[in-house]
Amino acid sequence: MFPAAEGVAPAVTAVFTTVLTEGPISRVALARRLGLSSAAVTKAARPLIEAGYLEELAATERTGPGAGRPASPLAIRADREFFVGVKITGDELIGVVCDLRAQVRASAHRRLDAADVDHVLTQLGELVGDLLDGPGDYRARTRWLGLAVSGDVDHSTGLVRYSPFLRWHDVALAERAEKTTGLTVTVENDVKALTTAEQWFGEGVGADSFALVTVGAGIGCGLVVNGRIVSGAHGVAGEIGHISFDVNGPDCHCGSRGCVEAVAGADAIVSQARAVSGRPSLTFSDAVSLARSGDAAVGAVFARAGTAIGAGIAAVANLVGPARIVVSGEGLSAYDLFEPHIRASFQRQAFGAAAECPLSIRPLPFEEWARGAAAVSIKALVAS
Amino acid sequence: MFPAAEGVAPAVTAVFTTVLTEGPISRVALARRLGLSSAAVTKAARPLIEAGYLEELAATERTGPGAGRPASPLAIRADREFFVGVKITGDELIGVVCDLRAQVRASAHRRLDAADVDHVLTQLGELVGDLLDGPGDYRARTRWLGLAVSGDVDHSTGLVRYSPFLRWHDVALAERAEKTTGLTVTVENDVKALTTAEQWFGEGVGADSFALVTVGAGIGCGLVVNGRIVSGAHGVAGEIGHISFDVNGPDCHCGSRGCVEAVAGADAIVSQARAVSGRPSLTFSDAVSLARSGDAAVGAVFARAGTAIGAGIAAVANLVGPARIVVSGEGLSAYDLFEPHIRASFQRQAFGAAAECPLSIRPLPFEEWARGAAAVSIKALVAS
């Protein structure tokens, strides 16, 4: 399988991971970066090159003084292997094929008529078939399938303990999906999957700690601290949506009041917008249009939501002090309406140097969720 | 120095750390616990025993089936080495001598007339002399001094970057204290030091993650996630005191409003108690007495403070999901006034399973800060 599979040589994994995340890099630079001797890097790189996972690039133009043998950087051979990632929602499957660098090569989706496990698996099997047997001829070079599900997921066993949106309890999803597809399956919580993608292939690269905040139906948060994802001892972590920033705020379905989600969740925004506009059938995109066309009352709803999100982000910054924070999600398709209020609120409530934490605020293509699932399976390959 | 000093054998450190924190434990149990072969544990334990750090206890009564050779558990020889820990505040030095198990063997303190570095160092030298040359004859078996300071501290270099209470900027404290005392000095932020003590020798033992909340002049929080202390990329972490739980709450000195500290800090409690009681010179202990004797208005001040602390703790639980939370600090000498409100507020705002996180609420002897400093130096010994 993977060159380091049996007898796991730490250096092999370290070298591969570093080349994967920090791009073409010479052996000497790797040695410095990893605290290894250059001899160790040479030895670790060889099986990876022989197995086709790495390749040597032509010497690049020199930097520094000018004398000396030029480096021949190691790079990932992105098309050595492909990975399928699928995000499972209550009414849809979104699937992608990614290469080793987590670049999306193909995508497809399927509507779900029901969320029962059998139906989902049937559709999943067909979706994977469409992706792998369609143009691109990925089938032969694909062994892994990553699934992303919202809710409480045990990544190590592939068990979905409880997923409220899907109404699943204790579903052995990895096992069943392996039977259906013949691929090796990883299952992960959707926010954690997205966080993994960001950690290895996005803005989290090189950062020892960072936070990813997702804004959509719910407000979630994936956390990386000391280079590792935070899971929560009781299965709860990153519940930024249920931090209360206003003791007198509106009731939240969780039983508390003034939660971020009760003000900034998609449902909350729609119902507030309906109330202030007097239009009971208004949708989220109607609200966005109204706000953009200058409706002050609806604009204030978005402002209030942005302020709440900023408060939640400030709490993250004050508590764990991530190196950077990415704010993303479907809700941020209207990010122009949120952004200034998120930033202002964050600056107001971040304590001292925490206010220096860079925020990236950007919308999130829905495919990203599926890409996150694929990223988890890439990580699983490396660990295998 | 330490048996594993040169050529750092990971197993030696792992064995020592585990015996230190998880008490007398047999080699076989250690092997299971650490994922090592029993042969490796035998080899790692030998130099530790020879150096006098560990000893073999007599076989204990058996558990389980009943047949087989009884285990001879390994235990720390607590009096093998002693450690001085000193907490430096703006007007006092509190010092202790601890043994290897971080048990306090002696303590002393000194008032400070000024907080300038020279004066502090002079007093520190005398305090250390008093502790080591007094009864107990610790001098010969003491090589380490741990210092705990509030503010921004670079533990790796022993530099105090900025300490607001002491008004210190960029003081090379470790270096200077080593010259003064002749001991090897570690410097750490006071809350982190206390957290270390709790992680290795207190309620954090065995927990992969936990939080320590200190209630006093300020409200602080030390966090351990995935077994490691959280430091914050920008030097800020655990600032639970500046999480806002009420957008319309009172102004805080940090520039925001409704911060936990602005309601539950010692100063905030005193000034609120003065306002409601109409006694402008009332002290913190006066407020405690009034509340305990049934003064409803002053009682409400404490209730409000407890509610604020509970909100902050709920934010920690929702975000990082620690295995347990310890609430402690000078302010909790009046913990009977806080406790029910902390718990009620926590339960209300903790999301889902986060509410299952056990809270330990207890007062904190002031010496504990100094013990924390000593614990950091014990950790430094092990890492050396």
Add this chain to the structure above:
DNA sequence: AATCAATACTTGACGAAGGAAATTATTGAG
């Protein structure tokens, strides 16, 4: 052009660390 310094990489001998399996130690049960 020949040489040299500088840097990148490779090779092979060595040593440290930990594992596997056999061996010794010590107990309780039959």
Add this chain to the structure above:
DNA sequence: CTCAATAATTTCCTTCGTCAAGTATTGATT
């Protein structure tokens, strides 16, 4: 008094990574 069970140790071996020496490839200097 033997046997089964568990704990600890010993011996031998593999693996991993370092060290130091050597090869490769460049620009600069003579």
